[in-house]
Amino acid sequence: MIKGTPIDFTIIVIYFIFILGFGSFFGKYVKSTKDFFFGGQRFSWWLIGFSCVATTVGSYSFIKYSAVAFEYGLSSTMTYLNDWFILPIFVFIWLPIIYYGRITSIPEYFERRFDSKTRTISLIILLIYLLGYIGINLYTIGVAFNAMLGWDVMATAIVIAFVCALYMHAGGQTSVIMTDLAQALMLLTAGILIFILGIDKIGSLKTFWTSLPYEFKLPFSPFNKPPDFNFVGIFWQDAFGSSMAFYFINQGILMRFLSVRSPRDGRKALFLVCLVLMPLAAFAVANAGWIGKSMSIHGLLPSDTNPNHIFVEVVYAITKPGTFGFIMAALIAALMSTIDTLINGVAAIGVNDIISKIVPDKNDAYYLKWARLISLLAAIIGVALVPLFMQFKSIYVAHGTFIAAVTPPMIVTILFGILWKRYTTQAATYTLIFGSIAMLISIKWPGILTLFSHGVAAEGLQYLRALYGLTVCSGISIAMTLLPASKEIKDLHGLVVDTIHEGKVLFKGGEPDDFDEGKIISCHIVEVNEGVSLSKAMMEHLQAKPGDILYISDERWWLGGLKSIHAKAGPPHDSSDDIILIGTDLIVQGNLDINRKVTAMKII
Amino acid sequence: MMSPWLPFIYQYTICSFFFIAIIILSIKKKAISIHHPTDRKILLEIIAGYLIFIFAHALMILFAGA
Incomplete structure (x- = not known):
């Protein structure tokens, strides 16, 4: 019917x-x-x-x-x-x-x-x-x-x-x-x-x-x-x-x-x-x-x-x-x-x-x-x-x-x-x-x-x-691996449970620091030629160092990250604490709006 | 009729074996460290979640007769 x-x-x-x-x-x-x-x-x-x-x-x-x-x-x-x-x-x-x-x-x-x-x-x-x-x-x-x-x-x-x-x-x-x-x-x-x-x-x-x-x-x-x-x-x-x-x-x-x-x-x-x-x-x-x-x-x-x-x-x-x-x-x-x-x-x-x-x-x-x-x-x-x-x-x-x-x-x-x-x-x-x-x-x-x-x-x-x-x-799987002739040495960085830490090192390009989550900060964007930079106080607040990977996102949480970008933190700037310097290419890539505040957090 | 607890015991025996073995392996191979607060917090959350499911299934069996 x-x-x-x-x-x-x-x-x-x-x-x-x-x-x-x-x-x-x-x-x-x-x-x-x-x-x-x-x-x-x-x-x-x-x-x-x-x-x-x-x-x-x-x-x-x-x-x-x-x-x-x-x-x-x-x-x-x-x-x-x-x-x-x-x-x-x-x-x-x-x-x-x-x-x-x-x-x-x-x-x-x-x-x-x-x-x-x-x-x-x-x-x-x-x-x-x-x-x-x-x-x-x-x-x-x-x-x-x-x-x-x-x-x-x-x-x-x-x-x-x-x-x-x-x-x-x-x-x-x-x-x-x-x-x-x-x-x-x-x-x-x-x-x-x-x-x-x-x-x-x-x-x-x-x-x-x-x-x-x-x-x-x-x-x-x-x-x-x-x-x-x-x-x-x-x-x-x-x-x-x-x-x-x-x-x-x-x-x-x-x-x-x-x-x-x-x-x-x-x-x-x-x-x-x-x-x-x-x-x-x-x-x-x-x-x-x-x-x-x-x-x-x-x-x-x-x-x-x-x-x-x-x-x-x-x-x-x-x-x-x-x-x-x-x-x-x-x-x-x-x-x-x-x-x-x-x-x-x-x-x-x-x-x-x-x-x-x-x-x-x-x-x-x-x-x-x-x-x-x-x-x-x-x-x-x-x-x-x-x-x-x-x-x-x-x-x-x-x-x-x-x-x-x-x-x-x-x-x-x-x-x-x-x-x-x-x-x-x-x-x-x-x-x-x-x-x-x-x-x-x-x-x-x-x-x-x-x-x-x-x-x-x-x-x-x-x-x-x-x-x-x-x-x-x-x-x-077990039988074939245990065969005496089947031993092999392979570069397995980050590909097995034993080498996950090495995978993190490769990902970051340096020693990872993902244990201290730090805090999330909110600041205004100032457009610069390239890179990302926060004040020294804000870097300490994030528990981040230059070279760490940051996540910068439009402050509107309900966008779910639609306007956001990952970037490596550069050396701290000397301007006001509530300012983040972001390169033009990163602003475009992350669809960020320079008239809106952004939040930043450390990823690794 | 077979006991309604038999599937419960079967499921949680096999799943627990897998669950615990992986946690031990992860700690042993240093994929996580119980000395770091973040890892310890995640581990406790995962164990708590697992216990919630065991508890919820047990309650469902107990209350089926209500």
Whole structure:
């Protein structure tokens, strides 16, 4: 049944126009490939945090998690609430490696840590992962809009990919981050709105809660059953498969954390994501299923409602024209905020790992043109992959199978690469090649997964593919590294846990001093020919010395660092304490307004 | 029906092993230093966050019957 009124369609069209205009507006801040891919490394932690959540929540999230929430209850949240254990490795090891190492792409890390051959293999796997991810998101939104509004699946995918690619083409990473903020707020608001309207429809919060059965209220599903949503399979697939892939091999997320003004802000962003925004997002994407369950118990919805349609049915039942359109627009927002990140990621890999290798030594404008062209190309390929995902039985199976099949070799290689200095290039190459072959074998002969079943029935074994992959790939990695002939000595400055300090030295060009955070100061700009200089008193206030890297930003915090710049502190000046001398080129580069005050802080 | 605590114990046993091993490795390899206030503060924040999740999941199981 086609749902939606002219008001709803109008709201969706307004949303498209708004997001296209808003995203394209930031094109004026893109002057180089650094701006296009990393937004000039200037953004605040809260902006990056919201952006990460908008990326995590894809269009499939509302449909998929509402479906499992309707069938299995609060355990639908478990996939969003098990990321925290990854924090130490991300915050203490991976973030400093990528940030101070100025690593622009995952394949680049492979070349610097191992060799060019592993870079090529990882490039192929990564492109399959990213382009496939774009395809599955476009497919999901196509299915949702086909059911709700009667739109053709392919036509929907094409329209959305086109809008996304257009604003991405203009503003790159800055557009991604800024539109993601709007989209994250929109999808979280929509999720909370569904719950409020749903409770209103049911009667009260108490009526809702007491109507739900005991098993439905548990935070984890039963250990090894049912086959399609058991705890142990989901745990290995999501906590160790999807989450690890998200934080370690998703090029878009890597670029997001390289866009922060400092690793300190990257850490804060991750805290915000894991502790606050992910629980909120888990609630937002799944509560339509819980509301649907309670409504069906109270006879407000047919009890035999198809779980895959529950999100649409609940939203349609509890909203009025206009609100329905807003929630559908939020669904599109969830999709676009995921896809724009992936498109930007593909463009970065395309330029850094393909074009600059084939056509080296060109100027930055040449590569910027290619970045924009590849953004459009990635959107087209994503649309072309939609028919492939149409062949799967359900969205959950398609998504899970795809992630679990592609990611383990890459995850294991990166983890061993950053944690184990002795881990060799040969071991990495074998892990990528034979690990991928092992994953293909498990798809062709799923019976092999029985070894890892934990008592899960045969129909649910695909969820344990991640555990199988991680075990096999770890085995290959360890065996190949421990071979007597495979010892190697390599320059690993800043690329493994042992050498993070050396990475900081290389980043700064001197001994780092990032322990004393100092204070943030506010001062007026005075334009000079070049460099940055503060008074001696202000330098002491910042606990900074000449040669330290400073972050100078427009004093309006809500800009999130849009107008800001990193620069090395020069010798102190003798003028007034509330004055900062800044070179003309830095003012232009940071989009700073000389009539406004700026804040300054020491980075390292 | 299996105990609702089994998934809880399984998840936090495996995750805690990974969590603690990485912290020990980071300290041992000098990626962080517990003698520096900033690093110590981050470490305590991360451990506190982890305990919050353990506590929240345990509460959810306990209150499921309410």
